[in-house]
Amino acid sequence: MEKQKRTISEQKKSCINCGAELTYKPGTHMTTCDYCGHKEEISPSEIGFEELELKPYLNEMGSQSHSEEITMLHCKNCGANQHIEENYKSLHCVYCTMPLIVEDTYTEDWILPGAILPFQFDQKKSHQIFMNWVKDLWFAPNNLKKAALDPQYTKGLYLPYWTFDAQLYASYTGQRGTYYYVTVPYTTTVNGKTVTKTRSERRTRWSSTKGTITGFIDDTLISASNQHRNQIPAKITNWKLDALEPFNSSFLAGFITEKYTISLKDGHLQSNKEAKKIATSWAKRDIGGDEQRVHNINMNLSEETFKHILLPVYVSSYQYSGTKYNFFINGQTGTISGKRPYSFWKIFFFVLFIILVIGVLVVFFQ
Template sequence: MEDSPVQESLQKKSCVNCGAALTYAPGTTELNCGYCGHTEQITPSEKNLQELALEKYLNEMGSQSHSEEITMLHCKNCGANQHVEENYKSLHCVYCTMPLIIEDAYKEDWILPGAVLPFQIDQKKAHLIFKKWVNGLWFAPNNLKKAAIDPQNTKGLYCPYWTFDAQLAADYTGQRGDYYYVTVSYTNSKGQRSSRRERRTRWSPASGSISGFVDDTLIKASKQKSGIIPKAVALWDLKQLQPFDSSFLAGFVTEKYTIPLKEGHLEANKEARNIATRWACRDIGGDTQRVSSINMRLRDETFKHILLPMFVSTYVFKGKRYNFFVNGQTGALTGERPYSFWKIFFLVLAILIVISIIVYVSKDA
């Protein structure tokens, strides 16, 4: 395990031709200049994905190894912490659109990301996905469709997550259930005798031991009062993770974790217990299983701080804020949508008028 400090600068690279800030081009390994078109290759990292020893960080935060100071803005409305870039285009929170005050920026240490999953689709494509979805919504407010026209409402965000690895071993006790069928006589509703087959379960005691490697248990590392990313869209192929390189962050907002490593580890332990229970059920066999006790042990625990891509679009309707999310890797979209009261009202009114006309014509006939 490499324990020496790692310093990965988050400073932006400038174009050698015009001096403008270079930004990452999603789906490539290039940095592009939006002004003169100059491109630069991102040099592939020769190091492997960094797994950090968990116990050391839980006890001492690694004596600040693998950590770095970054500039942050804290949203007082929803609680999100966002990394400030020199060319920060919009001083508004990505999640809730509340204004962020540049004078409130502060320095803070963070555990340096061990890996990043680069955006695979760009803002233009993400916005087209969102716009197509909005145009297909029934009873959507006109303001929502107008808002979908402006691509600036769709922002790219790197979201922080923890991943945990461990060797898992557990002893369990429970029961194995095997199905069997019996013929049962009964009287039907007509008073006639009949029979049917019913399934029963024969239970027998079971116990044993299971073990295996738990790989990349994914735990969300940030929380907000609003704008929470739904689980339905928070699905990424972690096999495409790249060793951390700040070049992939250029042109995007980066959110800092607000869920501490210790709290994330507790959530990972809950998931590890669920995994152990599934393994125990598989080991018991039969048609169904019951696990009454499980003694789980984890060793050789490691973790990574990783950044995962998401596009966020925010819309306010009648004082309520709605968030829409497009997965920056897969393009999957989800979100809570508002309804237009007047569109629904006039549709119902039109239906009632048509019914009244039909009834009137039928009486005259």
């Protein structure tokens, strides 16, 4: 029974020609052999996305029906927990690049992903995105392009997220603000004389209101990782979730998967806060008028379901003048964000140039 639990995402498909492991080819529905070039198609799922009923999982009932064991490696340097799908000759932490010890592997249960957003480009393309980013940096040191970036440390990482669906019902009390205009007098000086004029001023008339709202909340996205030292920048989290695929372990081949460290319960609590924001927005729309105030809102969620999904990002770091800088690339859109060094002298001479220009303009107009 234990071996059966491991067959879904731990299985490694071998090439029928040479026996080597197959890896996922980004941007396709194919796995390929890096040695002989053999390709195999990833079969589409017959059942599509599977939304899991939330309540039994929160009550710790039925949690084994969609769970399995996964092998994990813990980085003793930065604390990241990661699942290695490929047998790398040299294992390094995807975040801090420190060596990982294979003998330190351990197993944990995880809720199987219900969907995955596959990588759309390979490691070589991610390296080119980084180099183009470096070229466009303002005030960067001239020799930054020669930064020691070892491509082997650029790893494709699947990040864990929770998504929550629910039917929302809420009652609210608040106020509707309606604009009206009044004419008010004011005094001003014209040709040395004080004169009285009038102008129109906008006012708001408030009236009490109450009502109910209902609607379906679809795919509230909540990060399931609390790697605070390696926080993924918000700038690159612009995934297009309409491209999600039903989960297939073949998409993991050759990549690293981070196991969720934020529990389903905590993720659900965070999703409730997002649902409250949505309910408030819907209430304001229902109130109408020119301005809205929501004083109280009582929210109820029903028919709640969830998915564990995996989203793609390339993670790496580079060395410059003895300092390590991290950068992250969205594995679907190619958006990049990262830390970078600045050239003191470029900034100094730029500021000096601005001061000289201002000085010349002051002299010219005197």
